Amino acid sequence: MLGILAGFVAAVLLLIVVNWILSSKPVSLHGKHVLITGGSSGIGKFLAIEAAKAGASLTLLARNQERLSEAKSEVEPYLTPKQRIVCVSVDLSKDYHQVEHAFRQAEEILGPVFMLVNAAGASVSERFDETPVDDFRRLMEANYLSAVYATRAVLPEMKRAGGGRVVFLSSQAGQLGVYGYAAYSASKFALRGFAEVLQMEAKPYGVAVTLSFPPDTDTPGFRKELEMGKPKETLLISDTSGVFAPDHVARVLLRDALRGRFLSYIGLDGFLLATVTCGVAPVSSLLEVVVQVLTMGLFRIVSLFYLSSFDRIVSKCLKERMEDEKKR
């Protein structure tokens, strides 16, 4: 018995060591240009701080000038005299030519973009039949098209330069459909399809793509979503993963992107979800694929418990609502 256990531990240790030797080393951001869409708030702003600490020059891109300037002054203390920071105001979701113009402005000052972080986005949480139909277009534009446009504006130059990083912020709601996120989930699932295609096309040019699936994260965007009011079902289901701090989410994401990992997740539920929904996603390390192969069946069984608890939440909330209506 002890022998089997010792053999197992030795095999795991060997795997970790082999994985460490084979896995790609992180690239350095020293002196490089990192452009962050949605860099004026939340996860994007904390990514800017982390990239500043790593020696990058930065472009923060969003619509509202005032919030951009405020974010800039929060990032500045982390910059050395050699690093610079530029703010560009543009709506990413409307006209591609405006987006391209904004990117050229940033590149004229800081040179070609080495890393693009697509953190601009928006969310609403409503039941499907109560969602204004315009919200479907609006979220597709804000979350999906904005990332397509920004990526289009940098990729040719990244390929020419022979290296770079493109990061997308999907969501756990981009890995499974969650009650109340009909418009939002669809726009985040769309990013996965795009990111998978892009990584296949860009890889031979040394450009790595990272797709991040954060859980609820305590940002101004998240607080706004709460203030607007969410269905009780959405609140209870999302509670499963808890709420994470934006600086932590930013640190994990930057670490994964610099290592060129495709799937990036946060926390235990993040790990379970990323593994059980890995599909035919590109492989980032030997350890990752071994874990996927060995655990996927088991995690599918685990997911059944989650699903049945979500079904119970949905029926309980419906019952409560019907009783409330009767009382009125």
Ligand SMILES: NC(=O)C1=CN([C@@H]2O[C@H](COP(=O)(O)OP(=O)(O)OC[C@H]3O[C@@H](n4cnc5c(N)ncnc54)[C@H](OP(=O)(O)O)[C@@H]3O)[C@@H](O)[C@H]2O)C=CC1
């Ligand atoms: N917070 C969370 O719980 C989670 C967030 N995510 C995703 O992570 C990303 C960042 O989220 P979070 O930090 O909460 O974001 P915030 O809502 O706090 O900030 C959004 C940022 O995007 C910018 N932005 C929005 N729309 C546009 C647009 N059309 N053109 C240009 N800039 C735009 C905003 O600036 P301005 O309004 O001035 O344009 C702001 O800088 C989003 O894609 C979000 O969907 C994923 C999972 C969980």
Ligand SMILES: CCCCCCCCCCCCCCCC(=O)[C@@H](N)CO
């Ligand atoms: C093995 C199976 C494991 C299953 C785990 C299931 C966990 C489900 C939690 C869903 C949370 C959705 C958060 C969306 C966050 C977001 O994007 C918004 N806050 C945007 O503002």
